[in-house]
Amino acid sequence: MVKLSRYILILIAITGLAIALPKLYWIAFAQPIKSPFVQYSAVDHDFMILRNEGETVFTNTKGETFTREEYEARLPFVYTRQLLMNQTLPDSLNGEEMDPHQISKYRSIFRLKPEDIRAPQPSLFPLFESQSGRVNLEMPEDFFRITWRMEFINAQTNQINEEKSRMFSAVLYKRGFQFPATSINGIPTTLKSCDEGYLVVDSANQLFHIKMVEGKPFVRQVDLPEGLKFKTVQCTDNSDKLYYAYLFSEDKHLYMLTQYDYLLERFPVDNIDPEKHEIRIYGDLLNFNVSVLGEGFVRSHIFDRNLNPVDEYSENWPVQSQRKEGKIAAALFPVQLSMTDPNSEFINFYFQPSTTYYCFAASLLLAFVQFILIRKRKQKLLNQLPDILIICLTGIVGFLAVNFFPNKFFS
Amino acid sequence: MWKAMIYKEWLKIRWFTILYALLGMLAVGYLFLKVQHDTTFNQPNNYWNLILFKGLKFFSPLKFIPLAGGLLVAVAQYFPETVNKRIKLTFHLPFNENKVLLCMMGFGSCCLLAVYLILITLFSGIAAFYFPSNIILPALVSLIPWFLAGFSTYYLVALIVLEPVWKFRFLYLLVAATFIPLFFINGSTAAYQPVNITLAVLTVLLSISLLFSGYRFRKGEM
Numbered sequence: 001m002v003k004l005s006r007y008i009l010i011l012i013a014i015t016g017l018a019i020a021l022p023k024l025y026w027i028a029f030a031q032p033i034k035s036p037f038v039q040y041s042a043v044d045h046d047f048m049i050l051r052n053e054g055e056t057v058f059t060n061t062k063g064e065t066f067t068r069e070e071y072e073a074r075l076p077f078v079y080t081r082q083l084l085m086n087q088t089l090p091d092s093l094n095g096e097e098m099d100p101h102q103i104s105k106y107r108s109i110f111r112l113k114p115e116d117i118r119a120p121q122p123s124l125f126p127l128f129e130s131q132s133g134r135v136n137l138e139m140p141e142d143f144f145r146i147t148w149r150m151e152f153i154n155a156q157t158n159q160i161n162e163e164k165s166r167m168f169s170a171v172l173y174k175r176g177f178q179f180p181a182t183s184i185n186g187i188p189t190t191l192k193s194c195d196e197g198y199l200v201v202d203s204a205n206q207l208f209h210i211k212m213v214e215g216k217p218f219v220r221q222v223d224l225p226e227g228l229k230f231k232t233v234q235c236t237d238n239s240d241k242l243y244y245a246y247l248f249s250e251d252k253h254l255y256m257l258t259q260y261d262y263l264l265e266r267f268p269v270d271n272i273d274p275e276k277h278e279i280r281i282y283g284d285l286l287n288f289n290v291s292v293l294g295e296g297f298v299r300s301h302i303f304d305r306n307l308n309p310v311d312e313y314s315e316n317w318p319v320q321s322q323r324k325e326g327k328i329a330a331a332l333f334p335v336q337l338s339m340t341d342p343n344s345e346f347i348n349f350y351f352q353p354s355t356t357y358y359c360f361a362a363s364l365l366l367a368f369v370q371f372i373l374i375r376k377r378k379q380k381l382l383n384q385l386p387d388i389l390i391i392c393l394t395g396i397v398g399f400l401a402v403n404f405f406p407n408k409f410f411s
Numbered sequence: 412m413w414k415a416m417i418y419k420e421w422l423k424i425r426w427f428t429i430l431y432a433l434l435g436m437l438a439v440g441y442l443f444l445k446v447q448h449d450t451t452f453n454q455p456n457n458y459w460n461l462i463l464f465k466g467l468k469f470f471s472p473l474k475f476i477p478l479a480g481g482l483l484v485a486v487a488q489y490f491p492e493t494v495n496k497r498i499k500l501t502f503h504l505p506f507n508e509n510k511v512l513l514c515m516m517g518f519g520s521c522c523l524l525a526v527y528l529i530l531i532t533l534f535s536g537i538a539a540f541y542f543p544s545n546i547i548l549p550a551l552v553s554l555i556p557w558f559l560a561g562f563s564t565y566y567l568v569a570l571i572v573l574e575p576v577w578k579f580r581f582l583y584l585l586v587a588a589t590f591i592p593l594f595f596i597n598g599s600t601a602a603y604q605p606v607n608i609t610l611a612v613l614t615v616l617l618s619i620s621l622l623f624s625g626y627r628f629r630k631g632e633m
Contacts, residue, residue: 001509005622009570009586012617016589120552120601122463124545126456139456143463145545153543155455188464339596339606347598348606404582405623 006405007386013401014394015349018337021397022329029325035293036315040302041074042093042286047300047313048074061313077103077284096285106305108238108283110246112274117232119345124153125188128195130211130218137190144168146181146200168210171217178204185233185245192237199233199245199257207233209244209262222262232274238283246281248274254290268309269301276343295319321355331358334395363395370399383407412506413514420488420518427487431480432526439530442472443537450541462546466599470534470550474595477530477561480523485568488519493572512625516569516618523565527558549601556603559614560594566617567591573624 037050044060048071051057058071072079073088080103083089090098124143132138142152142161149169152161172179179202186198197211197218207222207230229250236245247255247264254267267290272279278293287310292299296319302310320326329336336352344350367388374384387402394401446469450458461467491497501511531554538547567587574580594610596602603610 001619002622002626005619005626008616009620009623012590012613012620013586015613016586016593019593020589120549120599120604122545124459124463124543126460139454139460141456143456143459143543145543155459158539158541158543188460339593340598345599345602346605347596347602349609401586404579404586406579 003407006407009405010390010398010401013404014390014397015337017397017400018333018335018394019339022333022336022338025329025332029328030320031323031325033317033320035298035317038291038298038300038313038315039075039078039282040287040289040300040311042284043074043076043090045311047311049315077107077286080104080107094286098285103285104239106240106283106285108236108240108281110234110236110279110281110283112232112234112246112248112279114275114277114343115345117274118343121183122188123184125184125186125198127152127197127210127212128190129215130195130197130213137192137195139190146172146179146184148179168217171219172208172210175208175219175221176206177208177219177221178202178206183230183233185235187235187237193239194237196235196237196244196259199235201230201233205229220262222257222264224264240283248272248279254279265307267301267303267307269303296322327356327358330354330356331362332396334359334363334393359395360392363392363398366395366399367391370402373403412504416501416504416506416511416514417518420515423491424484424487424519424522427483428522428526431483432529435476435480435526435530436533438473438476439533439537442470442534443541445469445472446541455541459542459546462542462600468550468553468600470554473530473534473554474557477527477558478564478591479561480526481561481564482568484519484523485565485572488515489569489572508625508629509622512621513619516566516621519565519569520562520618523562527561531558552601552604552607555607556594556610559607559610560591562614563594563617564591566614566620569621570624573621573628575624575628579627 034052039048039050040046041048041060046060046062048066049059049061050071051059058066058068060066066074069086072082076083076089076093076098080089080100084100089100092098124145126140127142127144128137128140141156142154142164144150144152150165150172152164152168153159154161177200181200181202182205183201184198185200186196195211197209199222200208200210202208205224205228207224209218209220209222211218231248231250234246234248236243241259243256244259245257247257249255252271252273254269254272256265256267257263258265267288269290272290272292276294280289280291280293282289282291286304288303288305288307290301290303292301297314297316299312299314301312304310321330331354334354336354338350338352339347341348341350370384370388370391371381374381384407387407390398390402392398446458449469453461458467462469492501501508504511531551534554535547535551538550542550564587567583567590571580571583571587574583
């Protein structure tokens, strides 16, 4: 029992140190990795790349460098106001009139990080009045959840509003909604241009649009291709009012849901996985730019407004583990442990095993040091073998742990 | 004899436990007084919105309350044993020394658990007046690691207090300083959901760690 208590303490020490030591190492030695910022120029029909390598460099895929003014002139949909001020905004581009109001209307920016999806999700939402006749949206008095029925809970009294709950549940039931909801997606803030309610996935993977119009339920089922399941549905509030949401499917495809006619339009691109990579979608008067950003790479896919592919670009750069400081860390620590992950909001034990065999050399060296210490203390080697094994497996962390809790009495 | 053992432990920690339970209940009371105040000034629907979508943790005043309890009970229970090495008297009783230590540890754990259960019940009961289960359950998921930290602190402080050698006390303190923060990582509400079970298992395992210090004490390590 006492022996067991010692090994438990060693386990606790290894857990704590395997988190604390790599953390200290990275605080001391981490270097920023500056990833390039890639945008598409409809002027040059080429990608413009902004690099921060000591100084800011404006370049393109051919390696040509530009001044800031030249760079901005090639991205008229991004730097519209600057070009207007400089009076250098072109009158037309690729046959489209460059009306600042139109440019502004069709400009959209969407960003989705893995940590936005891999995070605890709320299960209670405010249902705004979509046609209140007021300019600004108002936070409703009640919040809804969709379990065995749709329930509205008044925040003032913390009681269920039975009448409203029955009314909405009945309409959902009539429209074929299979309770409970598996995901409820909307923009639960009053700081949006208008309310379009929620896109809700039910337990049969059907997609429904639910909103409140003049106090009454509006429920519309969206026709989906057979077997289509979504990883996440992300509602948008774009000023062009053409699409309700970006939808990311389980089979790593990206869709948009059109407003009013509820058509699913698929971007002709594969391997869009918001659970692993950051996704950015920039829309402008002429194009959509779907960018996928991962550790050490960026992929940009350009489509026209009809979603026909126009161009694509990708670039890789060394990730932290491939750089000098990463290789030293991999040699020092057979496993780096962390309670947080850049791609998740959840706290867990995240293991990052070493990518180099040098860590085994370091572990063996420490095991040899332990062996010398054992001989010096004139202890029986057989009793100390588990400690040697722990050091071989866990390196410096195990070496510290077994010596913090010495087993000099055990025989 | 075992009854007498437990009575001795109770004599050591009773006032500290009762005082801590009262202070803990006051903390829960303060927490909901603040909720009452904030809902009055912000409107309940805006307050719910802040909790659900803006990351407001209404329960955060309780963050270090369980840790304080673990620390207090451990010091109250084990510090007197180190004065003039009184624990050696216990080891001279006609009992298995490990059983004695586990009995002490078990009693301390039960007292702590009783106070924690009172606090959690009080928290959940009062919270039910203000919030639906959709807000209370994620809050409880976030509270669990803080209460586990209370138990872990109790076990590690007991280990440190009973350790006879100062050098090793320092090293154990270092281990505690790397382990206890794992329960207090800043994250969104319910972020601990996937790891709570693992942390609970580690905490339960840690409950027998006192045997190590006790063994060293018995063997006369100086």
